[in-house]
Amino acid sequence: MKPFVFINVASSVDGKISDESRRQLRISCEEDFRRVDELRAESDAVMVGIGTVLADDPRLTVKSEELRRWRVKRGLPENPIRVVVDSRCRIPPNARVLGGEAETIVAVSRVADRNRIERLRERAEVVVLGENRVDLVALMRYLHERGIRRVMVEGGATLNYGLLKEGLVDEIYVYYGNMIIGGAKAPTVVDGTSFDPPVELELISVERVGRGVLTKWRVVSRRFGRRKIS
Numbered sequence: 001m002k003p004f005v006f007i008n009v010a011s012s013v014d015g016k017i018s019d020e021s022r023r024q025l026r027i028s029c030e031e032d033f034r035r036v037d038e039l040r041a042e043s044d045a046v047m048v049g050i051g052t053v054l055a056d057d058p059r060l061t062v063k064s065e066e067l068r069r070w071r072v073k074r075g076l077p078e079n080p081i082r083v084v085v086d087s088r089c090r091i092p093p094n095a096r097v098l099g100g101e102a103e104t105i106v107a108v109s110r111v112a113d114r115n116r117i118e119r120l121r122e123r124a125e126v127v128v129l130g131e132n133r134v135d136l137v138a139l140m141r142y143l144h145e146r147g148i149r150r151v152m153v154e155g156g157a158t159l160n161y162g163l164l165k166e167g168l169v170d171e172i173y174v175y176y177g178n179m180i181i182g183g184a185k186a187p188t189v190v191d192g193t194s195f196d197p198p199v200e201l202e203l204i205s206v207e208r209v210g211r212g213v214l215t216k217w218r219v220v221s222r223r224f225g226r227r228k229i230s
Ligand code: NAP
Pocket: 008, 009, 010, 011, 017, 018, 019, 021, 022, 023, 024, 025, 027, 048, 049, 050, 051, 052, 053, 055, 056, 085, 086, 087, 088, 090, 133, 134, 135, 136, 154, 155, 156, 157, 158, 159, 160, 161, 162, 163, 187, 191
């Protein structure tokens, strides 16, 4: 069993999620930030790859006090659990995602240094899943066993690819901001290598949000999965 998994990403019209320097770019507008905050508040866990932690140092908490109160009223913690996918346990001890406002799970693989894992255990729950890279199928199974039913993936390009490749993504929401970033080496919504055949999507909705467009898609074909997981 796995949780419902959706990717939410902000992209330029040319499909880039950052520029070639991989620094964090403001692609969304205020209206979209509010939408993303609501999605976080409605999720049990928010997941990112270590590349995003190193590039953006996100906190991944619910920003609106009203939404945090709404969660508490429903018997939930103020913030969803944060999940970082980090095979080699490279996460810096002062990363903001390890801050005390919310629980954090760091998924590492067997190549991670044992001393680093032990030090990290003082600040986060650490799970070891996979030989070289984190086994994403096993991670989703683990999260489901942990009671997590709804996972919001907030990037980046490589994690998005890994999850799609394993057939783990149910829906993908792409907000197109009013810009073109360009750059052949800039990260895109999904990096990695091309899917053959491409992953088939079904359009759920299209909506104008602020100065951009929000498109919601359901993943139809999941034939790339190494292992099937329902
Ligand atoms: P990423 O996707 O955040 O993290 C990728 C890393 O996760 C991999 O390099 C790998 O590092 C680790 N990983 C472990 N197991 C994996 C697995 N099974 N499959 C895939 N990855 C696995 O990093 P990124 O691709 O460099 O993306 C970061 C960029 O995206 C930044 O520029 C950031 O600003 C941008 N971003 C944009 C948005 C947006 O919405 N616009 C959102 C998020 C990020 P190890 O092998 O070391 O574990």
